[in-house]
Amino acid sequence: MKQKSWLIVGWITILLSGASITSVSGQEDGDSMLDLLGEEEPVTNYATAAFKSTRIINSHSLENTGHGVLDVRISHRFGMLNTGYYEIFGLDQAMIRLGLDYGLTDWLMVGVGRSTYEKTYDGFVKAKILRQSSGAKTMPVTLAVLSTMSINTLKWANPERENFASSRYAYAFQAIVGRKFTEGLTLQLMPSMVHRNLVPTADDAHDIFALGVGGRVKISKRVAVNFEYYYGHPDQMPEGSTNSVSIGFDIETGGHVFQLHFTNSTHIIEKGFITENTGKWEDGGIHFGFNISRVFTIHQPKDKPDEL
Numbered sequence: 001m002k003q004k005s006w007l008i009v010g011w012i013t014i015l016l017s018g019a020s021i022t023s024v025s026g027q028e029d030g031d032s033m034l035d036l037l038g039e040e041e042p043v044t045n046y047a048t049a050a051f052k053s054t055r056i057i058n059s060h061s062l063e064n065t066g067h068g069v070l071d072v073r074i075s076h077r078f079g080m081l082n083t084g085y086y087e088i089f090g091l092d093q094a095m096i097r098l099g100l101d102y103g104l105t106d107w108l109m110v111g112v113g114r115s116t117y118e119k120t121y122d123g124f125v126k127a128k129i130l131r132q133s134s135g136a137k138t139m140p141v142t143l144a145v146l147s148t149m150s151i152n153t154l155k156w157a158n159p160e161r162e163n164f165a166s167s168r169y170a171y172a173f174q175a176i177v178g179r180k181f182t183e184g185l186t187l188q189l190m191p192s193m194v195h196r197n198l199v200p201t202a203d204d205a206h207d208i209f210a211l212g213v214g215g216r217v218k219i220s221k222r223v224a225v226n227f228e229y230y231y232g233h234p235d236q237m238p239e240g241s242t243n244s245v246s247i248g249f250d251i252e253t254g255g256h257v258f259q260l261h262f263t264n265s266t267h268i269i270e271k272g273f274i275t276e277n278t279g280k281w282e283d284g285g286i287h288f289g290f291n292i293s294r295v296f297t298i299h300q301p302k303d304k305p306d307e308l
Contacts (some may be wrong), residue, residue: 019282042136050132050180053293054101055108056214056228057246058265058273062142062188064128065103068299072255073099075268082284089290097214097268102298105127107131115268122150122269132179145301146174150271154266167198172270174212184218189268192230205236208275212244222252226259242280244273259291 017082051061054071066070079093087093099113130143152168171194178188190212200207211293212226230244248261262284264274264279281287 010106043132044137045135047132050178050186052224052250052252053259053291055259055291056127056188056226056260056292057217057248057291058244058268059190059212059214059228060124060126060144060146060174060176060272061216062106062128062176062180062186064126064144065101065109065295066302067103067106068297069103070296070298071099071111072294072296073101073103075099075289076233076291077263077266077268077287077289079287080279080284081286081288083186092256095266095268095287110172113269117272119153120150120269120272121153122148122271124148131266138266141177141179144176144214146170146172146176146270148270148280158249169197170271171195172274174270178214185215187213187215189213192270192274193299194202194271196275198269200238208232208236210274210305212274216250230277232274238275240278242277244277245250245281257291257293259273259293260284261289261291263289265298288298 007258016018021226028238029115050173051063051272054061054063054065055073075097077095079087079090083090084094088307095115095117097113097115097117099111101109101111103109109126110124111124112121118175124146126146127145128142128144129210130139130141133139134268135241148171150170151174152170156163172192174189176187176188176191180186194208195209196206210230210232212228212230214226216224216226218224225247226249227247228244229246232241232243242264244263244265246261246263246265248259251258262280263273265277267276279287
């Protein structure tokens with residue numbers, strides 16, 4: 001009886017093992033069939049590297065500084081080309097902005113800077129609201145909003161009279177909407193508003209609305225052509241001001257992005273190049289300049305699970 005009992009247990013064990021193997025084999029076959037049919041969970045693919053830098057030339061681009069990354073920026077302008085040989089076509093003059101940009105998150109960045117022109121200090125907050133994507137989540141464009149504040153710290157022209165600190169402040173607000181159409185073409189629009197607390201005359205507008213357009217055309221793996229243009233309505237723009245027109249090249253060299261450009265804007269911040277621009281391309285009122293960007297990882301964020 002004992003021998004028969006062991007034989008029965010043995011046969012039951014063999015049958016159960018065979019059933020398990022058949023079940024696993026069937027599951028693997030089923031998985032293989034699903035793979036062949038392409039029935040996988042959809043993945044969201046986000047557009048990346050629409051621009052090589054967070055700036056096109058003067059303007060902010062669609063891109064943000066990465067989470068935990070510090071971007072040290074040097075923006076340099078020589079004098080205007082029409083100053084002639086005596087000034088070596090502007091090389092004897094210089095306007096510089098030193099800036100620090102930091103990514104608080106992947107969608108939120110802040111920055112501060114100081115310009116030699118009018119000894120201006122500025123700060124900004126930039127938030128990415130929408131991000132271009134395809135796949136599980138489809139979004140045709142990227143949308144970012146920008147808010148800036150600047151302070152002119154030149155000595156008072158007339159220190160004897162009553163002067164107000166608030167007169168030195170100016171603000172700018174922008175919506176940046178754009179799309180990376182192909183690997184080599186990105187375009188964006190920048191509807192903008194600049195508010196100046198103090199204006200030269202009573203006839204000048206405190207609030208000026210303008211529309212900017214910018215883009216990038218990639219010509220090689222590490223080189224791209226950038227351009228930007230701002231149109232301000234003549235009824236609002238200060239007398240004698242001109243629209244900002246800029247063109248340049250992005251050159252990526254490892255951890256640096258080196259930008260060479262020509263622009264008729266002297267200012268390097270929104271308050272200036274949108275509303276207080278006086279250079280004219282047709283008269284040689286053009287600055288040659290460059291921007292240098294070097295990034296440093298200050299904080300390494302924790303790995304995030306893959307987005308589906």
